[in-house]
Amino acid sequence: MLKKILIANRGEIAVRIIKACKELGVKSAAVYSKADGKSLHVKLADEAYEIGEAEAAKSYLDMNKIISVAKEIGADAIHPGYGFLAENADFIEQVEANGIKFIGPSAEAVKLMGEKTSARRLMENSGVPIVPGTIHPLKSYEEAVEFAGKIGYPIMLKAAAGGGGKGMRKVDSPDELKSAFERASNEALKAFGNADVYIEKFIENPKHIEVQVLADEYGNTIHLYERECSVQRRHQKIIEESPSPSIDDETREKITSAAVKAATAVGYKNASTVEFLYDTVSKDFYFLEMNTRLQVEHPVTELVTRFDIVKEQIKIASGEKLSVSQEEISQHGHAIECRVYAEDTTNNFAPSIGKILHHKIPVGPGIRVDTGIDLHSEVSVYYDPMLTKLIVWDASREEAIVRMQEALKNYHIAGVTTNIDLLLWVLNHPKFRDASFTINFIAEELQPLLPEKWKKELYDEYVEAAVALAAILKEEKRHLSVSQNKTFTSNSWELMKYE
Helix, strand or coil: CCCEEEECCCHHHHHHHHHHHHHHCCEEEEEEEHHHCCCHHHHHCCEEEEEECCCHHHCCCCHHHHHHHHHHHCCCEEECCCCCCCCCHHHHHHHHHCCCEECCCCHHHHHHHHCHHHHHHHHHHCCCCECCECCCCCCCHHHHHHHHHHHCCCEEEEECCCCCCCCCEEECCHHHHHHHHHHHHHHHHHHHCCCCEEEEECCCCEEEEEEEEEECCCCCEEEEEEEEEEEEECCEEEEEEECCCCCCHHHHHHHHHHHHHHHHHCCCCEEEEEEEEEECCCCCEEEEEEECCCCCCHHHHHHHHCCCHHHHHHHHHCCCCCCCCHHHCCCCCEEEEEEEECEEHHHCCEECCEECCEEECCCCCCEEEEECCCCCCEECCCCCCEEEEEEEEECCHHHHHHHHHHHHHCCEEECCCCCHHHHHHHHHCHHHHCCCCCCCHHHHHHHHHCCHHHHHHHHHHHHHHHHHHHHHHHHCCCCEECCCCCCCCCCCCCCCEEC
């Protein structure tokens, strides 16, 4: 077993990895920027080291500094979490060149899956279905015109080295293609240093289904079933669940088998997620991409399979074989995860900056909270605004939804605006309840309500929430004064006076 792991990340995922280390008897070493000196992951780790300025480029993205610290403290492995350097092949190569174990895939696998067109070629050659489109980067706008004419509109232009919705444009007609091609290329160049784009046929109203995969260093690969991740805003997920309520057992068998085939084709090691688009009309599914890292939404899989993915990552990196076989993995009940962000839903999901003045998490059977904040934590402009992941488990999907609703109502955060109101709205929506939602759900159902109707409908709920918080603070001999003459724009309520 590894002896000491440096965690090259921050926030809730760093806390999650620290907890796994403690359970395995492995020392954890946190790194932090000057902005994160009082952060929760710094407090919980066995050791903590400052690595630079608040800007990520001068701290969490500083490969040389992170590796230097790892060598100085005698860490024998680095866990990247997700984001930052997690899928940086150059970082992986440098880590291993310095005799340190990288808890994740090989640099070769990351390179292959990070370049979308090469990944599409490999999947096609391996018998994994891909969305119709190009399998090489487009050489010119003229080539784009020719290929789009062959497969028909609408199409999607996507960055070959992309992710997170950057360098992505939907094109509905030939008249839109030239400007979309230029904008997608420019955005891809700025975001990824690579202007290459490719074409995919646009799938109308698909679902986003992904499969969790684990592989050891001895050629053994298993899946931990699927997750439904179709509730998204700006191509980023906000609610995930497992099992998917959208697919039947036959499709589940096909899509999980395809995911294992994909991981095997690339010679994958450690944890990954294979993402698919599921066509709700034809019932076909298509390879979208492989995320060569731990996913934000891994807890829902852990709850339904009763299996610790992060601990297994560490065991695999320690040279152990997979601790379970495919036959030993099964699904139990239903789990839902809500990502709690510091953002203003009514203001185009703008990040909310401030200090956490009150933080009371929900508790009870079947409730798990993966958090990176505590009282007085600073939410800064420098990092992703996700605060916490709230996860629930229950025997059925309907019971899990009810449990999540109650958990969200009992989750109190003050000091920043959060998206808890949006999460409750989604959970109560008929299309979510009957699982007919697609990846276009937020755009189609929420956007028409913003801003005035949304504010009006939720105003009374905000007042009730503020009154409830005031009661809590009264018991703690603190004071909250709320003005009901104000227009409330978030569930974190306006603080007129806080002592």
